Amino acid sequence: xxxxxxxxxxxxxxxxxxxxxxxxxxxxxxxxxxxxxxxxxxxxxxxxxxxxxxxxxxxxxxxxxxxxxxxxxxxxxxxxxxxxxxxxxxxxxxxxxxxxxxxxxxxxxxxxxxxxxxxxxxxxxxxxxxxxxxxxxxxxxxxxxxxxxxxxxxxxxxxxxxxxxxxxxxxxxxxxxxxxxxxxxxxxxxxxxxxxxxxxxxxxxxxxxxxxxxxxxxxxxxxxxxxxxxxxxxxxxxxxxxxxxxxxxxxxxxxxxxxxxxxxxxxxxxxxxxxxxxxxxxxxxxxxxxxxxxxxxxxxxx
Amino acid sequence: xxxxxxxxxxxxxxxxxxxxxxxxxxxxxxxxxxxxxxxxxxxxxxxxxxxxxxxxxxxxxxxxxxxxxxxxxxxxxxxxxxxxxxxxxxxxxxxxxxxxxxxxxxxxxxxxxxxxxxxxxxxxxxxxxxxxxxxxxxxxxxxxxxxxxxxxxxxxxxxxxxxxxxxxxxxxxxxxxxxxxxxxxxxxxxxxxxxxxxxxxxxxxxxxxxxxxxxxxxxxxxxxxxxxxxxxxxxxxxxxxxxxxxxxxxxxxxxxxxxx
Numbered sequence: 001x002x003x004x005x006x007x008x009x010x011x012x013x014x015x016x017x018x019x020x021x022x023x024x025x026x027x028x029x030x031x032x033x034x035x036x037x038x039x040x041x042x043x044x045x046x047x048x049x050x051x052x053x054x055x056x057x058x059x060x061x062x063x064x065x066x067x068x069x070x071x072x073x074x075x076x077x078x079x080x081x082x083x084x085x086x087x088x089x090x091x092x093x094x095x096x097x098x099x100x101x102x103x104x105x106x107x108x109x110x111x112x113x114x115x116x117x118x119x120x121x122x123x124x125x126x127x128x129x130x131x132x133x134x135x136x137x138x139x140x141x142x143x144x145x146x147x148x149x150x151x152x153x154x155x156x157x158x159x160x161x162x163x164x165x166x167x168x169x170x171x172x173x174x175x176x177x178x179x180x181x182x183x184x185x186x187x188x189x190x191x192x193x194x195x196x197x198x199x200x201x202x203x204x205x206x207x208x209x210x211x212x213x214x215x216x217x218x219x220x221x222x223x224x225x226x227x228x229x230x231x232x233x234x235x236x237x238x239x240x241x242x243x244x245x246x247x248x249x250x251x252x253x254x255x256x257x258x259x260x261x262x263x264x265x266x267x268x269x270x271x272x273x274x275x276x277x278x279x280x281x282x283x284x285x286x287x288x289x290x291x292x293x294x295x296x297x298x299x300x301x302x
Numbered sequence: 303x304x305x306x307x308x309x310x311x312x313x314x315x316x317x318x319x320x321x322x323x324x325x326x327x328x329x330x331x332x333x334x335x336x337x338x339x340x341x342x343x344x345x346x347x348x349x350x351x352x353x354x355x356x357x358x359x360x361x362x363x364x365x366x367x368x369x370x371x372x373x374x375x376x377x378x379x380x381x382x383x384x385x386x387x388x389x390x391x392x393x394x395x396x397x398x399x400x401x402x403x404x405x406x407x408x409x410x411x412x413x414x415x416x417x418x419x420x421x422x423x424x425x426x427x428x429x430x431x432x433x434x435x436x437x438x439x440x441x442x443x444x445x446x447x448x449x450x451x452x453x454x455x456x457x458x459x460x461x462x463x464x465x466x467x468x469x470x471x472x473x474x475x476x477x478x479x480x481x482x483x484x485x486x487x488x489x490x491x492x493x494x495x496x497x498x499x500x501x502x503x504x505x506x507x508x509x510x511x512x513x514x515x516x517x518x519x520x521x522x523x524x525x526x527x528x529x530x531x532x533x534x535x536x537x538x539x540x541x542x543x544x545x546x547x548x549x550x551x552x553x554x555x556x557x558x559x560x561x562x
Contacts, residue, residue: 175469180421
């Protein structure tokens with residue numbers, strides 16, 4: 001067992017995979033905090049699904065395997081999805097949840113149709129385009145990791161620069177607007193950064209499960225702290241940890257899919273946080289409640 | 303002096319000291335095709351406490367939104383200290399409805415109050431020691447000094463309302479727009495807010511507050527604006543807050559209003 005583990009840890013390919021998964025975990029973890037706090041968890045899901053037609057179209061046009069181009073297509077397509085959601089919400093009486101559902105299914109449906117077309121041409125074998133469905137961290141090469149790192153780094157930099165503004169927008173948008181901050185532009189910027197986090201992750205986790213890497217680490221981190229900076233940090237750590245752990249476990253055995261493993265590990269972290277989280281874990285609040293009740297019954301306390 | 307980027311301050315104006323804090327003329331606003339405000343005109347003199355009352359759906363919140371440019375009017379115009387709101391916003395403080403935000407947000411009372419200083423700080427600059435001190439003073443003024451580091455979801459409704467007021471105080475404005483500051487607060491908070499309003503008045507500041515409790519309107523405010531989509535009446539409490547006007551606004555017998 002130990003030899004397997006050390007072989008895995010010092011293997012060049014595995015290090016690539018682990019590094020890539022860590023990067024996706026950090027990007028998803030940080031941007032996911034804002035998505036979750038703004039109650040836009042499902043926006044991430046819709047945008048992730050909306051990347052698929054973009055990937056397919058870029059591949060059909062160029063036959064490229066370079067992930068940068070495929071990811072640009074993915075980003076553009078997710079962006080169009082975001083615009084479509086906005087247009088539906090603003091232009092009709094349809095509410096946000098229905099708009100998200102419509103965009104998610106229409107874009108994903110179109111993506112699957114294109115994917116089938118690609119597979120019929122027989123190019124799919126070499127293209128590996130279907131890896132974007134469930135993710136295939138094992139296929140990550142050095143240049144992929146560099147692309148992911150650059151995208152994630154840029155996104156995190158922007159979050160750092162606009163941290164105060166994003167926090168205000170997330171907590172109290174109308175107040176931010178009354179102070180003169182251009183909330184619509186900030187909203188577009190934050191949504192675009194979520195798109196970036198999504199395209200950083202889809203190679204390893206896949207478009208179907210990517211939303212989990214936005215939602216789960218952030219929701220888990222919330223159980224441990226009542227401060228936004230700490231929540232962001234913990235969420236990034238949980239995301240990175242789940243990414244690395246998932247990548248390593250999948251490297252241990254043949255045919256263990258990385259993406260789903262990463263998501264399962266992140267979910268495990270979330271469940272543990274829900275139970276034992278220091279700030280609002282179920283265990284502590286149960287204990288507190290019991291203690292309070294005992295104090296009240298014995299006539300103590302106040 | 304280092305130039306600081308300020309949001310919405312590019313065309314900020316210096317206003318005349320005697321300019322009318324708020325003037326609304328012929329204002330009509332609608333959500334889609336549904337009109338909410340019809341041809342509403344009134345003005346607010348400096349140093350007055352003004353209550354906006356009217357039944358649910360009368361357009362009170364909409365009026366505040368239009369005044370602050372958060373919503374575009376279909377017709378009419380708003381002047382704040384003789385300027386457009388965009389040019390005068392640094393003189394305006396805003397207290398939204400308490401229920402308009404998620405109090406489960408991971409932050410503490412002091413941090414929320416510091417948000418009142420973000421407009422002055424401008425883009426990118428983070429609050430420092432000075433902002434922290436101002437925020438602490440504002441929390442003291444609303445009797446919340448001991449709760450600076452309390453997670454905001456652990457505050458009572460009244461305490462949350464006082465945090466919002468402290469945030470507005472941090473804005474150091476000349477005109478305060480408040481949306482239902484007395485809604486669902488406990489007695490202590492109600493007294494604290496009343497004291498605060500009088501203090502603001504004593505400093506020559508102007509407050510326009512949406513209010514829902516007809517029983518206290520005459521006690522708390524100098525002037526009243528009665529709305530029900532149309533302007534029903536406006537003016538000093540003694541003149542505007544009459545039984546006839548209230549019946550016109552609320553309909554029915556108005557028996558619940560009591561003899562006033």
